[in-house]
Amino acid sequence: MYNQKLRAHLDRGVIGFPGTMASSVGMLMASPTLLTATSGFGMGGDSFALAVLLAFIMMQAQITTFAEAAALIPTTGSVYDYISCGMGRFFAIVGALCAYLVVHIYAATAETILAGVMALANFESLLPTLATHQDTWLLGVAMVLLFACLNALGIEVFSKVEVVLTFGMGFTLLVFGIGGLLTAPAVTQPGWFGAALNLGDVGGFVGYIGMAMFLFVGCELVTPMAPEIKRAHRTLPQAMGLGLLCVAGCLFLYGAAMSRQVDNVLVDPAHGLRLMDTPLALPAFAYQVMGHAGQYWLGFGLILAGAATINTLMAAVPRILYSMALDGALPRVLTWLHPRFKTPVAAIALAAAIPCLHAWYLQGNVDRIVPLILAAVCAWGVAYLLVTLSVVLLRIRRPDLPRAYRSSLFPLPQVISSVGIIIAIWHITPAGMDRSAILVPFGVMLAIASLYALGWTLLVQRVNPFKPVAVEEVVTRAMARHPQLHEEAPDALRSLV
């Protein structure tokens, strides 16, 4: 009976393969990704390219786990529901907070600061006041507030803005990627992607893998769509896999083009800072490809990229928080809707306040961006590990459950991805960076999330925090979306006079 219901639930999806793939890739392209890729290829060259390849393999292994979980528990609760069923509500709340809120604290702050930095890098002459006072991050804060207000007006406004932003960003990146490869090389490098392959420093190389992972994380955000996807058990793994392949292809294209066109000169001998470690590498690349016009064009493209990402975050994160609050994992105040526009304004305000206050606390310090990104990778990594462990535990504890998609070669992909994530987190610090700048703030956030989860489950939900929830219970609740009303008498309608 349950199997039939689950099959019918999976069969009612409407979103096809292209839509699923677009959604999985949509969260990946952003300013921090470009900066991370530029910095990585500048530092490591071919070594970083190899790290990207290994991170790609790890992520391919990881998505098989997510696909199995999504086919087994096709709910919009995604990470929260998978871990609830595998390991109990305590780990579910910790995992969901790591995957969404802690990541937002770090990655959204990096995006906010970078939006201003990118503007300064490309339009320094247009922003003399901000540049003089080192207040470029205020531009990012302004973007966050603008898009928060737009999203408070409703999702229709979000969608219209997003069309323009996404088209502008995608077209720009495509033109410059191809242009960089077609233009005659300005620099001769020993390797395809800059410096030649060097595996002598194992610790540094593993650090590159941690950076490279950031380029791919986020594609699993498509899994809450499982109930809406046509034949989700097939479409999801294929779309995520192909999406990751396209992103990897674009990154290799970008890395090769950048290393052919930009001379990675030393710009700050005191700190050993090279051009490709800074956002200034991007206008230099644009100038090589298309002159001053290219600089301005790419500058606008990067602002659009930042705006698109901030807009997406302002749309996605509040609604995820809203859903979690509806499910009882977060305080009910986050379910409050605007009386007129019916948007989750309390959650939108929280999602906007986090990067703004964090950027203000850091005073837009550019040196903190890479540690922020790596802290976000740690948060993502913890969530991935918890999901993987849950899927493995469910396979052992409940082999009887209907699995429309089964991760092949079990448990090899799970071992590969988990070992890779643990090693990457352990060696997350690239050469020359203070380890405590990444792990201490992340550890503090993880501790706060754990304390919250323990207090919430014990004091508010009053449940055993470590008792796994039955899969059937979660899926049946998700399927019963249209509760029946049992009212017999017609309403007493009001009269005209």
Place this chain on the structure above:
Amino acid sequence: MRSARWSEPTLLRAVSADLANWQPEEQQGRLCLTLGPGVEVWVEARRQRLFMANLWRCEFSCAGPLAERAEGRVRAHQPGWWRRQPVRFTGRGAMASALARHLNHFPNLRQTLAELDYRQFELRMEGGEWRCVIEPWAASEVACRLPPLRRYLRLTSHQRMLLLSVLKMVAEAMARFPR
């Protein structure tokens, strides 16, 4: 706001459950329920395609004959960006303005519409017939790809009472519309 008529059985089933105490009947992909003598309400599902999202929503309408041929459209203006104030009806052209003035004389109608959470209200006179269409916020379903979610907004009993009351009052007011 562009949208297309859409036969969405899942949405109509959900709306039908919300209207269960009025015993709606399904006819040609629409729901029909009777509020009283000569007052029939039709419910149609419509889909609005957005970028990476779809909105499935319902239009509730009722219609009736006009004594003489008239053209015009009356809209509801709702002041207040934070809290909704009582509605004021407006119309363009002589006939529509006269009808708007007529409707503004019914405080119960203005108050009830103000309490209703709706996206769109339109009262159109065309070809010897009037037709009132209301699109409530509830009885709609949003399916987003980013953020990935699908949620049906139930038509609660209070909102249902308000919605049907407005349609019934409009029908009564139109019957009293001076020629």
